[in-house]
Every structure is written in structure tokens, then in C-alpha cells.
Amino acid sequence: MISSIAELISDRIGAMPAGERRAAQTLIANYPLIGLKTVAEFSAAAGVSSPTILRFVARLGFQNYPEFQSTLQDELAAQLQSPASRTLNPPSPNGGAVSPMLEATLDNMRETFRHLSDKQLADIAAKLADRRGKTFLIGGRFTDPLARYMAAHLAIIQPNVFHLAGQESVWRDRLIDMGKRDVLVIFDIRRYQDSLVRFAETAHQRGVQIVLFTDQWLSPIARFARHVIAGRTAVPSAWDSSAALFVVAETLIGAVTRQLEADGAKRIRELESLR
Amino acid sequence: MISSIAELISDRIGAMPAGERRAAQTLIANYPLIGLKTVAEFSAAAGVSSPTILRFVARLGFQNYPEFQSTLQDELAAQLQSPASRTLNPPSPNGGAVSPMLEATLDNMRETFRHLSDKQLADIAAKLADRRGKTFLIGGRFTDPLARYMAAHLAIIQPNVFHLAGQESVWRDRLIDMGKRDVLVIFDIRRYQDSLVRFAETAHQRGVQIVLFTDQWLSPIARFARHVIAGRTAVPSAWDSSAALFVVAETLIGAVTRQLEADGAKRIRELESLR
DNA sequence: CAAAATACGTAACATACGATACAGCGCTCC
DNA sequence: GGAGCGCTGTATCGTATGTTACGTATTTTG
Numbered sequence: 001m002i003s004s005i006a007e008l009i010s011d012r013i014g015a016m017p018a019g020e021r022r023a024a025q026t027l028i029a030n031y032p033l034i035g036l037k038t039v040a041e042f043s044a045a046a047g048v049s050s051p052t053i054l055r056f057v058a059r060l061g062f063q064n065y066p067e068f069q070s071t072l073q074d075e076l077a078a079q080l081q082s083p084a085s086r087t088l089n090p091p092s093p094n095g096g097a098v099s100p101m102l103e104a105t106l107d108n109m110r111e112t113f114r115h116l117s118d119k120q121l122a123d124i125a126a127k128l129a130d131r132r133g134k135t136f137l138i139g140g141r142f143t144d145p146l147a148r149y150m151a152a153h154l155a156i157i158q159p160n161v162f163h164l165a166g167q168e169s170v171w172r173d174r175l176i177d178m179g180k181r182d183v184l185v186i187f188d189i190r191r192y193q194d195s196l197v198r199f200a201e202t203a204h205q206r207g208v209q210i211v212l213f214t215d216q217w218l219s220p221i222a223r224f225a226r227h228v229i230a231g232r233t234a235v236p237s238a239w240d241s242s243a244a245l246f247v248v249a250e251t252l253i254g255a256v257t258r259q260l261e262a263d264g265a266k267r268i269r270e271l272e273s274l275r
Numbered sequence: 276m277i278s279s280i281a282e283l284i285s286d287r288i289g290a291m292p293a294g295e296r297r298a299a300q301t302l303i304a305n306y307p308l309i310g311l312k313t314v315a316e317f318s319a320a321a322g323v324s325s326p327t328i329l330r331f332v333a334r335l336g337f338q339n340y341p342e343f344q345s346t347l348q349d350e351l352a353a354q355l356q357s358p359a360s361r362t363l364n365p366p367s368p369n370g371g372a373v374s375p376m377l378e379a380t381l382d383n384m385r386e387t388f389r390h391l392s393d394k395q396l397a398d399i400a401a402k403l404a405d406r407r408g409k410t411f412l413i414g415g416r417f418t419d420p421l422a423r424y425m426a427a428h429l430a431i432i433q434p435n436v437f438h439l440a441g442q443e444s445v446w447r448d449r450l451i452d453m454g455k456r457d458v459l460v461i462f463d464i465r466r467y468q469d470s471l472v473r474f475a476e477t478a479h480q481r482g483v484q485i486v487l488f489t490d491q492w493l494s495p496i497a498r499f500a501r502h503v504i505a506g507r508t509a510v511p512s513a514w515d516s517s518a519a520l521f522v523v524a525e526t527l528i529g530a531v532t533r534q535l536e537a538d539g540a541k542r543i544r545e546l547e548s549l550r
Numbered sequence: 551c552a553a554a555a556t557a558c559g560t561a562a563c564a565t566a567c568g569a570t571a572c573a574g575c576g577c578t579c580c
Numbered sequence: 581g582g583a584g585c586g587c588t589g590t591a592t593c594g595t596a597t598g599t600t601a602c603g604t605a606t607t608t609t610g
Binding site for chain 3: 581582583584585586587588589590591592593594595596597598599600601602603604605606607608609610
């Protein structure tokens with residue numbers, strides 16, 4: 001079974017004429033980047049002419065050069081999504097089914113945070129800590145618990161935090177309370193829910209600022225969102241993992257708490273005395 | 276010092292207009308591949324027009340789109356040359372407040388799983404997959420969302436899964452439905468809730484098998500529990516972290532799903548057709 | 551609330567890219 | 581040694597791509 005272009009090449013390189021073989025070798029030498037550049041650059045690097053490059057990719061079975069490039073990109077994408085596969089096997093300390101799941105989850109978190117700057121988180125935290133407006137939280141089928149989790153914390157350190165639960169008609173009616181100063185935190189990963197998208201759109205039209213927690217393929221809500229947090233969700237399981245988003249949520253909770261420290265501490269003391 | 280385009284983006288994303296921010300988000304979401312495609316494809320993926328993409332790369336300081344692409348390719352080349360650098364300690368690309376939180380969380384997970392044997396997880400999974408009895412889930416103030424999350428998944432692959440919500444009196448009355456063959460999954464971390472402890476005790480007396488998710492100091496419920504999962508919760512924040520428990524929950528969900536594969540798949544198909 | 555500034559998209563444009571036709575060269579096999 | 585075949589490069593063509601100008605919508609500011 002041939003899965004990568006690199007294999008395909010080494011399989012057929014024997015049956016190639018000299019010029020095309022040089023093209024093949026140059027591509028293998030610094031795979032796959034040369035293949036993503038233009039035909040002219042590729043040909044220059046290989047020391048052959050453009051048509052030779054084109055004949056080369058044609059011999060590999062591609063209809064045209066763009067098709068060849070797309071395949072290379074897809075290959076690269078698959079590689080980049082699962083860094084674990086590249087790490088020359090972390091020799092699993094306990095060999096069972098646990099390890100791959102844990103490793104994938106840890107990778108997901110690292111990857112998620114790699115693309116998440118302090119500044120971005122700080123901006124969102126500032127927005128959530130801004131007490132001039134209300135904060136609403138809602139999630140999809142599997143992610144609503146994350147919304148609840150976040151709401152449970154935020155509601156303690158500041159007033160006007162609401163988790164939208166129950167039937168669609170119930171929370172849709174609450175749109176009437178939402179305005180420019182309010183923030184709506186939405187959790188939505190595949191398969192994206194129409195009801196949430198519609199809800200987000202309406203809220204957006206009312207000027208509500210949306211903070212979206214989604215997966216790397218971005219829920220359609222992203223187009224209405226002020227802030228988008230894209231978490232990695234792929235794990236060796238039948239389900240997607242929300243763990244990375246969960247950790248981002250916890251990080252945000254911590255950041256908001258820090259910002260509200262003064263007021264928050266006072267509030268917490270008050271709450272304590274209420275018990 | 277800004278070394279990668281990704282950092283450059285997260286540095287300036289705050290100062291961008293809406294459209295360009297969408298472009299930035301889509302690029303970050305599946306970095307860097309979108310940026311290697313054509314302007315048209317990029318714009319389509321981001322849901323904006325081509326000029327917006329060009330203005331976006333211009334704002335990042337590039338003279339034209341090809342220059343932007345070249346930089347991305349160079350970056351990719353450097354990454355591909357040294358795969359290890361990605362996984363072995365990403366030398367914290369953002370040195371701010373994010374990193375300690377993330378690092379602590381990752382440590383918590385590793386520690387949690389270090390004391391968790393495959394066998395233990397397999398036993399619990401087997402118990403949860405045993406369809407002769409019912410499964411109840413409940414959690415404390417901050418952990419109830421974890422119970423919900425788990426219930427949302429388990430309820431799909433098997434019948435008789437119930438999340439206990441609402442007022443204490445409501446779920447206490449449901450004790451009457453619980454017996455020897457049933458399983459009660461409880462999430463309880465500091466500060467442990469009396470109501471939950473009492474509930475667990477009664478359930479235990481009725482012969483219910485208890486699976487407890489708690490922190491490393493062990494909730495008093497541990498006395499009654501058949502299985503105890505102790506997760507690390509310490510993070511540099513005002514709150515404890517439930518992330519490690521969350522990952523254990525996801526792992527269990529995966530394990531149960533695998534055990535029920537045959538029946539579960541049939542169930543899922545049925546559910547699909549119900550929509 | 552009005553006016554100015556900024557941002558965004560549509561559409562036309564120019565360029566650079568991939569594709570193709572053709573000619574020259576070398577190699578192989580009578 | 582000559583004829584035929586195959587491989588390669590040059591030059592040209594059509595097109596897809598990046599670019600720019602302009603009008604409209606939206607937001608911001610006084």
C-alpha cells in the first residue's frame with residue numbers, strides 16, 4: 001500500500017529518465033517543500049527545465065501540477081495535526097490503551113496553547129471581567145457542560161453571569177436582555193448545531209460580543225465571533241475530545257479571577273458568610 | 276522577539292478590523308497550511324473577500340502575497356528539519372501567565388495517570404458497560420458539569436444512563452430506583468459537599484456500586500466507593516483544576532464505547548435515523 | 551445626531567504561472 | 581556508420597492568480 005508521495009516516488013524512481021530522476025531526488029532531498037513552490041523554482045532547484053518537472057508529476061499519475069501540490073499539502077496537514085506520530089514513539093510507560101489517549105490529549109493541549117497568545121487570553125479575560133455588561137454562556141450537546149463549568153465559577157466572582165439552559169425557545173427569548181455591552185460565550189464543536197448558529201447570529205446582530213470556543217475546523221459561528229478559541233479535538237477514540245477547550249476555559253477562569261481580585265475577594269467573603 | 280508569523284499574528288490580532296481578524300483566526304486554526312494555498316481559497320475558507328486577505332498580509336508587514344507564502348514555507352522547512360523541537364519542551368513560546376497554568380495542568384494529568392493502572396480503568400469501564408444495571412451520575416458544585424459531560428456520552432451508547440440534577444430532594448428520591456446492580460458515578464472535590472456524602476452513604480447501603488472521581492485528598496465518599504479515581508487538582512490559580520478528572524472521564528468514555536462497540540454502533544445508527 | 555474616517559466587497563486589470571507545441575540532441579539498435 | 585526513437589529544452593500560448601481602483605456600508609468621533 002502506497003500512502004505518501006515519497007513512497008510513490010521511491011517506487012518508481014527506477015523507471016525514470018535522467019532529468020525526471022533529478023527532479024525526484026531534489027524533491028526527496030528536502031521533502032516536501034520544493035514541491036509546494038512554483039514549477040520554475042522547482043526546476044531551477046533540480047537543474048532541469050519546467051516541462052521536465054511537469055512530465056515528472058504526470059508520470060506520478062497526477063493530471064496537473066496543482067493537483068500534485070494539493071496532495072502534498074494534504075499530506076503535510078495530516079502530519080502537522082498529529083505531532084505525536086512524529087516524535088519517534090514516546091515509549092509508553094504503561095503499555096495499555098490508556099497511553100495513546102493521554103498522549104493525544106496532552107498533544108492537543110500543547111498545540112491548542114501554541115496558537116493562543118497571552119494577549120488574546122488577556123483580552124478575553126478583560127472582556128469577561130468587564131462588569132458593565134452581562135455574561136451569558138451556552139454550549140452544544142456535548143459542550144454545554146463546559147459552559148456550565150465556566151458559569152459556575154464566573155458567577156461566584158461577579159454578578160450578572162447566566163448560563164442558558166433548557167429548551168431552545170427559553171434561551172432564545174433571553175436575547176431580549178442582550179445588548180452591546182454584553183458578552184456571549186458559546187461552545188460549539190462538530191457537529192455544529194444549527195440552533196446555536198442561529199442564536200449566535202441574532203445575538204451578533206444585537207451587538208453582543210461573542211466569545212467562541214470551537215474546534216480547529218471552526219464552527220460557522222466564527223464569522224460572528226469577536227474572539228475565537230480553536231482547540232484540538234482529535235484523539236484515538238470514537239468521540240472528539242473537549243479536554244483542550246476545558247483547560248482553556250480553566251485558564252480563562254483563573255485570569256478573570258485575578259483581574260477581579262479586589263472585588264472578587266470581597267464577594268467571596270460575602271458569599272461565605274451567607275452559608 | 277517575534278520569530279514566527281503565528282506569534283506576529285497573535286501579537287497584532289487585537290488591532291485588526293473584523294474581516295482581517297477572521298482571516299487571522301482561520302490561519303491560526305489550521306496553521307500554516309491555509310496560508311500556502313491561493314488567495315481565493317484562503318478567502319473562501321475565512322469567509323471574506325480576496326482583498327481582505329491581501330490587506331491582512333500587508334498589515335503583517337509583507338509586500339505581497341508571495342513574500343508572505345515564502346516566509347511561511349521557510350518556517351515550515353525549519354520545523355520539518357527538527358521534529359524533536361516541537362515535542363520536547365516547546366521552549367515556552369509565550370512566557371506569560373499562560374504557561375505556568377498549562378504546565379501545571381499537564382503535570383497534573385501525567386501524575387494522575389501515573390497512579391492509574393490500565394486494569395483499574397478497564398474494570399471501571401467493564402462495570403459501566405455492564406448493561407444489566409442502571410448508571411447514575413452526579414457531581415458537586417463545580418464538578419457536576421463533568422457528570423453531565425460523561426452522561427451525555429454514555430447515554431448515547433447505552434440505555435439506562437441518568438444524570439441526577441436539580442434539587443437535592445429530587446435526586447435523593449431517586450435512590451428508591453437504585454439497587455445492587457446499579458452504578459453511581461460521583462464527582463466530588465474539595466470542598467466536599469455534605470449532601471453528596473450523605474447521598475453516597477445511603478446509596479452504598481442499598482448495595483449500589485460507587486465510582487468516585489475526587490482529588491488527591493480523597494473525598495469522604497471514598498469510604499463507600501468501589502472504585503476511586505484521585506486526580507491532581509493543584510494549579511497556580513485561585514481555583515482547583517478539574518482538568519485531570521475531565522481527561523480520565525474522557526478516557527473512560529472511550530473505553531466504554533470500545534467495549535460496547537457492537538451494540539453501541541447499532542444504537543448510534545438508530546439514533547441517527549431518529550433525527 | 552451628523553459628518554468624517556475607516557473597512558469591506560465588487561469588478562476590472564496585469565502579471566506570472568502552468569501547459570503545450572516543436573525542434574534539437576543524444577542514445578540505441580540495426 | 582546511419583536511421584530511428586526517446587528525452588530534453590526553448591518558445592509560445594491561455595489562463596488562473598494576485599493586484600488595484602472604486603463605490604458602498606459600517607463604524608467612530610465631534
